[in-house]
Amino acid sequence: MTTFSELITSIVSDLHQVGFTKDADELQHLVDLALDQTLLANTRNEALKQIEMRCHVKWLGDFYLPHLSQKDWWGRLEKLSRSIKKHVQSI
Structure with a gap:
């Protein structure tokens, strides 16, 4: 399983x-x-909230990364969003 830091x-x-x-x-x-x-x-939770907001399809998800398919890129952002929710609970 990929950790928050690795992701x-x-x-x-x-x-x-x-x-x-x-x-x-x-x-x-x-x-x-x-x-x-x-x-x-x-402060830490606010930073995580700001990261999670960027995981949205209309923010970082809107970027074109030629070395990844759109599905793979959105999948990474979705994993990050889920990871953030878990990380918030540990603060």
Whole structure:
């Protein structure tokens, strides 16, 4: 099973690979916040909420990644969304 960290690293890498650098960097920043144990739970949860919002088909899901089929890309985003829901419970 893919962990939250592995999944997000893969998605950030996919975005960088096709030139969506700004979005990849924003996503990485939010992940860094979400995983930072020294931050308050509210801050970490808000970062996770922001990541989850990006998993929507009208946000990152709207991007074309030539090395992935649309189904595979949306599948990764859906997995990330589900992973975030589990991760929120652990904070």
